[in-house]
Amino acid sequence: MLEEVRRSFPQWAGKLGQDHFIDMAVLGQISETSLTRDVAFAMEKDGLPNSFVPGRNLLFFTFAAAVAWRREIRNLVGGMCETDFSGYPDCRDNTVKALQVALNLGMDRSFVLHTPLMWLDKAETWSLAKELGGTTLVDLILEHTHTCYDSVRGPKNDWGYGCGKCPACALRKRGFEAYREGRSSL
Numbered sequence: 523m524l525e526e527v528r529r530s531f532p533q534w535a536g537k538l539g540q541d542h543f544i545d546m547a548v549l550g551q552i553s554e555t556s557l558t559r560d561v562a563f564a565m566e567k568d569g570l571p572n573s574f575v576p577g578r579n580l581l582f583f584t585f586a587a588a589v590a591w592r593r594e595i596r597n598l599v600g601g602m603c604e605t606d607f608s609g610y611p612d613c614r615d616n617t618v619k620a621l622q623v624a625l626n627l628g629m630d631r632s633f634v635l636h637t638p639l640m641w642l643d644k645a646e647t648w649s650l651a652k653e654l655g656g657t658t659l660v661d662l663i664l665e666h667t668h669t670c671y672d673s674v675r676g677p678k679n680d681w682g683y684g685c686g687k688c689p690a691c692a693l694r695k696r697g698f699e700a701y702r703e704g705r706s707s708l
Contacts, residue, residue, distance in 0.1 A: 579612035644697020645706040
């Protein structure tokens, strides 16, 4: 997707930098969730969905900070959202703030963790994408991303890819429909 973004938005190309892929399959070795195992989505006794991968966003930011440290990058961006989240503790604003402090102390750097979607609902997130890159960016997101607790990629729906039945797909669908109907505050 990065190459398509560079082609579609040449004005952003210089800011995007080089891709760096890290195999995060290790998460499946340390967690037994519906995102890492072939297990049906369900709510757990503690109120969390069984799609919660403990510490996933903490690990993502930690790995990103390790790459950023080497590249002398200060700003890290995450797409977590407390407004529409599924109860995941690592999607909370306070968690991200605490992690920023820990990363800065542990790596002796001044990282800034940005979460531009933190207080937006899904309709507002789609509106922000359109504001930033028009229908071209919205179409790229629809084609190259999916949010599905069952990890289903196809078939493509109006709102993108996914099983269409799990809570993540239902949330994305509702948000996309609200965005298309102009029910976004952005």
